[in-house]
Amino acid sequence: MNVLSRLFKIGQAETNSAIDKLEDPIKMVEQGLRDMRENQDAAMRSLAEVKAMHITRSRELNQSKSAEEDLKNKSVLLLKKAQLGEIESEKADSFVKENLIRKAQLAKEILLMKDEVANLEKQVATLEKNVNSIKSGINQWENELNTLKARVKVSSATQKINKQMTNMDSHSVVSMLERMKSKVMQDEALSQAYGEIAEASETNEEKMNKAIENISVEDELAQMKKQLGI
Incomplete structure (x- = not known):
């Protein structure tokens, strides 16, 4: 990006000096744009992969939350049945304790998954910003390159005519x-x-x-x- 910026700032003396030393600055810019497109493709692949991970972990998080809620509901139901005498209190307490142990484990996993999902969401946002920045940069540089090509043609033709008139x-x-x-x-x-x-x-x-x-x-x-x- 920095090399392309220097090439396109025609009005600066340092840039003019740098371009004068290049064998073909337009070809260098075109190569730079090809490199940027490759970077864009790589960023798009990374974005798709991270998005897929975010979607997967979000689903797993929702499933764990549902499982946690289901264990809570089952425990409440067991206690009610024990209260109504439909099941022995000791047996109900034993089942509820098992549910609570599993629920506690799920609660820890849910906390970890929440952090992971949040981090993945930040990575997705960062990658999307980078991809959009690369796209915007490519469009800008391509437009400026087309303008530069036209200016080069006009300048070359004008130079030839002026040279003929001088001679x-x-x-x-x-x-x-x-x-x-x-x-x-x-x-x-x-x-x-x-x-x-x-x-x-x-x-x-x-x-x-x-x-x-x-x-x-x-x-x-x-x-x-x-x-x-x-």
């Missing part, structure tokens, strides 16, 4: 934009130059084709005139 200042951004603009302008000029060259080449080719066509027509016309004797 990229405004001057470097402007410089990159200027270089990009210059490169685009060069590419555009080069594309325009290729276009003009292609246009010029196509024009010359057309001129050559027309010249060839004209030459062919003149030759064919002269040949036709020759054949006709013109």
Whole structure:
């Protein structure tokens, strides 16, 4: 519990120093929570065992009290029968004495059982308090751990973004934009130059084709005139 408390008190300088030295504080907290759950299971088993003992001894105590009361009632009944002459007085006295001896023994046992039941009841109350404390602690630490995990993720992401922003200042951004603009302008000029060259080449080719066509027509016309004797 103390280790977990130190880990979760993020605002304290000593805790921050301790966490910085840990390889993975979140994993340590998770292991601590697993240990607490094991302690909770053990406490629950102990609580169940002590409760069972308390229930058993309470029943035995009630049975002994009933037996004590039964011996008293039987003794009274014997004395009444002796008074009515239904049983000899000496025999009744003998039975009553035996009952009283057994009743005295039960009275001692009852006193001891009362103390034992009272002690068991205190142990049950203490164990229940411990179990509830462990449950409450686990719930608290789990909630704080979930919050801590979320804070770690946000902190990590923020740190990365800030680091990128630190490495990229405004001057470097402007410089990159200027270089990009210059490169685009060069590419555009080069594309325009290729276009003009292609246009010029196509024009010359057309001129050559027309010249060839004209030459062919003149030759064919002269040949036709020759054949006709013109």
